[in-house]
Amino acid sequence: LTGPSAWHNKYPVAHGSRQSPIDIVPHQASRDPNLSQIVLNYDRCTSINISNNGHSVVVEFDDTDDRSVIQGGPLDNPYRLKQFHFHWGEKGCEGSEHTVSGNSYASELHLVHWNAVKYKTFDEAATAPDGLAVLGIFLDTGDDHRWLHTITDALYMVKFKGSITDFKDFNPKCLLPSSLHYWTYLGSLTTPPLHESVIWIVLKDPITVSEKQLGKFRMLLFTGEEEDQRLRMENNFRPPQPLKGRKVRSSN
Numbered sequence: 001l002t003g004p005s006a007w008h009n010k011y012p013v014a015h016g017s018r019q020s021p022i023d024i025v026p027h028q029a030s031r032d033p034n035l036s037q038i039v040l041n042y043d044r045c046t047s048i049n050i051s052n053n054g055h056s057v058v059v060e061f062d063d064t065d066d067r068s069v070i071q072g073g074p075l076d077n078p079y080r081l082k083q084f085h086f087h088w089g090e091k092g093c094e095g096s097e098h099t100v101s102g103n104s105y106a107s108e109l110h111l112v113h114w115n116a117v118k119y120k121t122f123d124e125a126a127t128a129p130d131g132l133a134v135l136g137i138f139l140d141t142g143d144d145h146r147w148l149h150t151i152t153d154a155l156y157m158v159k160f161k162g163s164i165t166d167f168k169d170f171n172p173k174c175l176l177p178s179s180l181h182y183w184t185y186l187g188s189l190t191t192p193p194l195h196e197s198v199i200w201i202v203l204k205d206p207i208t209v210s211e212k213q214l215g216k217f218r219m220l221l222f223t224g225e226e227e228d229q230r231l232r233m234e235n236n237f238r239p240p241q242p243l244k245g246r247k248v249r250s251s252n
C-alpha cells in the first residue's frame with residue numbers, strides 16, 4: 001500500500017488543515033478586488049536539465065539569483081522559479097490534481113517557485129507557511145500544442161526513474177494560456193513530504209495539448225532501468241483534499 005491513501009502513516013500532515021489539491025467551486029470563490037494580476041518575469045530564465053524522479057518528469061532551473069520570478073497577486077515577495085513538472089492520468093478524462101466543480105482535466109502543470117527574500121534555501125522555504133508559490137496550469141486535450149513537443153521530444157531520454165539529461169534554453173512562458181486569471185488559496189505540496197508551505201495560484205484557463213503529446217508522458221516509467229518490473233508512469237495525481245474552512249479567492 002503506497003498510494004495517497006497510505007501517505008498519512010509516514011506523513012501525518014496528510015490529514016492537516018491546509019492540504020492540496022482541492023476541488024475549486026468557482027461561484028463559491030470570493031472575487032477579491034485587492035488581488036492584483038500576477039506578473040511572470042521569465043525572460044532571463046535558465047533551464048538546466050530534465051529528469052525522471054520516479055514520481056514525475058521535472059525540468060529544473062538555475063535559481064541562484066532572481067532571473068526568473070513570479071510576483072504580484074497574493075504574493076508579498078517575488079518567488080524564484082525552481083522547477084516545473086506535470087501530473088497526468090492513464091486516459092484523458094482524469095489526470096489533473098485540482099478539479100473544477102468536480103471535473104478533472106487530462107493533466108496539470110506545476111511551476112514551483114520559492115521565497116528567496118525570506119529564506120536562504122529551497123529546502124528551508126519548503127517547510128515555511130509562505131515559503132513556496134506554485135502556479136498550476138490545466139491541460140485539456142484537443143489540437144497539438146505548438147511548443148510542448150520540445151518537452152515530449154526529450155521524454156525518451158528520461159524514460160527510467162533516476163535518468164537525467166541536459167535541457168537548456170527552455171522558457172516555460174510558451175506553456176501559458178492566454179489569460180492569467182486565477183484562483184488562489186493556501187495549501188501544501190501534493191506529494192510527500194506534503195509540507196503545508198504552498199501559496200497556490202491556479203490559472204482558470206487551460207492550455208490545449210493533443211492526446212498524442214499526452215501519450216508520450218505515459219511512456220515514462222515509475223521504475224528504474226535495473227528493475228525487472230516495468231511500471232508505466234501514469235495516474236501520478238493526488239485526489240482533492242478537504243477544504244477545512246479555507247477560502248478560495250478569485251482574481252477579477
Ligand SMILES: NS(=O)(=O)c1c(F)c(F)c(-n2cc(CC3CCCCC3)nn2)c(F)c1F
Pocket residue numbers: 110112123126127132134188189190191192193198
Ligand atoms: N505537486 S507540487 O505540490 O507542485 C510539488 C512541489 F511544489 C514540490 F516542491 C515538490 N518537491 C518536493 C521536493 C523534495 C524536497 C526535499 C526537502 C524538503 C522539501 C521537499 N522538491 N520539490 C514536489 F515533489 C511536488 F510534487
Ligand SMILES: [Zn+2]
Pocket residue numbers: 085086087110190
Ligand atoms: Zn505537482
